[in-house]
Amino acid sequence: MERVLLKELNITTRKEMLAFLKKLWDKEETDCPICGSKLEILHKKAKKSALDWQCKKCNRVYRTISLLDELNEQMPV
Helix, strand or coil, X not given: CXXXXXXXXXXXXXXXXXXXXXXXXXXXXXECCCCCCECEXXXXXXXXXXXXXXXXXXXXXXXHHHHXXXXXXXXXX
């Protein structure tokens, strides 16, 4: 599994990226921005944490805290 980087996503504005992250944190059904399939929580049994998500189709991992850090570095408020 490979970690997704902010530049790989087709999200151009800070507002759109924050909306995407909030959907994940709220455990809403969300599509993978890369391939379009449904994202699943990575740690279902261990913690039931909504911080890390995965796409089974393209085998990518979305680490939301890392994405938020990248967003703050590249697109400051």
